[in-house]
Amino acid sequence: MSGPVVLGIESSCDETGAGIVRDGKLLAHVVATSMDEHARFGGVVPEIAARAHLHSFNPVVREALDQAGLRPNRIDAVAVTTGPGLSGALQVGLAGAKSLAYAAGVPLYGVHHLAGHVAADTLEHGPLPSPCVVLVVSGGHTSLLLVRDLVREPILHLGDTLDDAAGECFDKVARILGLPYPGGPAVDRAARDGDPRAVDFPRPLTRGGDDPYAFSFSGLKTAAARWVEKYRLQGLDVPVADGAAALQEAVADVLSRKALAACRAYDVKTLVVVGGVAANSRVRALTERRCAAAGVELRVPPMTLCTDNGAMIAAVGDLLVRSGAEPAPLDVSIDPSAPLEYASLTPLPTPSARAA
Numbered sequence: 446m447s448g449p450v451v452l453g454i455e456s457s458c459d460e461t462g463a464g465i466v467r468d469g470k471l472l473a474h475v476v477a478t479s480m481d482e483h484a485r486f487g488g489v490v491p492e493i494a495a496r497a498h499l500h501s502f503n504p505v506v507r508e509a510l511d512q513a514g515l516r517p518n519r520i521d522a523v524a525v526t527t528g529p530g531l532s533g534a535l536q537v538g539l540a541g542a543k544s545l546a547y548a549a550g551v552p553l554y555g556v557h558h559l560a561g562h563v564a565a566d567t568l569e570h571g572p573l574p575s576p577c578v579v580l581v582v583s584g585g586h587t588s589l590l591l592v593r594d595l596v597r598e599p600i601l602h603l604g605d606t607l608d609d610a611a612g613e614c615f616d617k618v619a620r621i622l623g624l625p626y627p628g629g630p631a632v633d634r635a636a637r638d639g640d641p642r643a644v645d646f647p648r649p650l651t652r653g654g655d656d657p658y659a660f661s662f663s664g665l666k667t668a669a670a671r672w673v674e675k676y677r678l679q680g681l682d683v684p685v686a687d688g689a690a691a692l693q694e695a696v697a698d699v700l701s702r703k704a705l706a707a708c709r710a711y712d713v714k715t716l717v718v719v720g721g722v723a724a725n726s727r728v729r730a731l732t733e734r735r736c737a738a739a740g741v742e743l744r745v746p747p748m749t750l751c752t753d754n755g756a757m758i759a760a761v762g763d764l765l766v767r768s769g770a771e772p773a774p775l776d777v778s779i780d781p782s783a784p785l786e787y788a789s790l791t792p793l794p795t796p797s798a799r800a801a
């Protein structure tokens with residue numbers, strides 16, 4: 446007998462995603478993005494994102510059902526990102542998910558967005574080994590996590606960025622270098638013709654007394670801005686390819702160094718890298734090399750599951766349903782700055798959850 450069919454909804458930033466998962470298997474995966482509408486502002490505009498979710502919600506859910514060949518009454522549970530994220534954007538997704546769950550008379554699960562990123566990899570590579578270290582690197586997050594049973598045990602937050610996220614750093618420096626938005630892919634492309642040793646950009650928080658798992662990228666952005674300014678003040682052309690290659694090298698070095706330090710410290714043999722920045726060619730290559738040298742298995746989901754999507758939320762929902770987790774009450778609300786502790790934002794009523 447096959448397990449419950451779970452519909453997942455994601456709307457925390459500029460992607461409206463709907464995904465359907467059953468027994469850990471992906472049945473549908475549909476995403477609409479409002480990225481183009483934000484491009485001329487150089488970053489996501491919350492009101493525009495919320496409005497775009499409103500337009501895309503129904504078509505995206507309908508397409509996901511079509512893709513899976515299911516009628517709405519075949520859905521057994523709805524999972525939705527309730528935080529963290531942009532408040533207006535989250536509200537639209539949650540309101541839509543509540544309506545679907547209420548109309549169908551099925552349980553609703555509130556999911557932490559970062560737990561979704563972690564679960565994305567299970568749709569491609571199967572269940573996660575316990576424990577594993579997960580590096581989430583996107584435009585909005587840079588977090589290093591220690592994950593055991595994703596839906597039954599607390600997720601240990603090893604470190605976070607103190608300021609900008611890694612993707613945000615790529616986007617901001619790309620702008621300084623005169624490259625288009627989103628900056629990450631543009632930096633990656635430009636870096637192909639550059640020399641990563643041309644500029645000695647700082648490696649923030651990698652000195653002896655520094656927090657081994659915390660990140661900081663705003664200093665790197667300032668260093669890049671100063672470097673560009675030096676050329677401009679002299680009326681010289683900026684060697685953009687060299688700047689891009691050196692920036693990418695610095696980010697890849699810091700991310701992979703800290704992720705592997707965590708694997709060593711916690712004696713973990715699997716590193717999972719998720720989020721848009723996992724697409725970066727240098728981040729992938731350097732992490733792969735360092736993992737191979739350390740005897741650590743590297744898991745990176747395919748790109749379409751790395752960026753924000755509903756399938757990853759459905760993947761968490763599927764695990765929650767199958768683990769017998771308590772659904773959310775229908776008056777559940779969003780939590781735009783939800784701390785990461787449990788995958789479900791309505792945790793299991795275990796003694797440890799009650800104490801938390």
Ligand code: KG4
Pocket residue numbers: 458582583584585586611612613615616627628629630632633720721722723724725726751752753
């Ligand atoms: O996960 P994602 O699609 O959305 C968020 O949740 O933020 O990540 C988007 C981020 C952007 O900052 C983008 O510039 C970055 O991922 N990115 C890259 C690359 N592709 C996307 N950064 C570096 N190199 C890339 N190839």
Ligand code: ZN
Pocket residue numbers: 558562583585752753
């Ligand atoms: Zn995300």
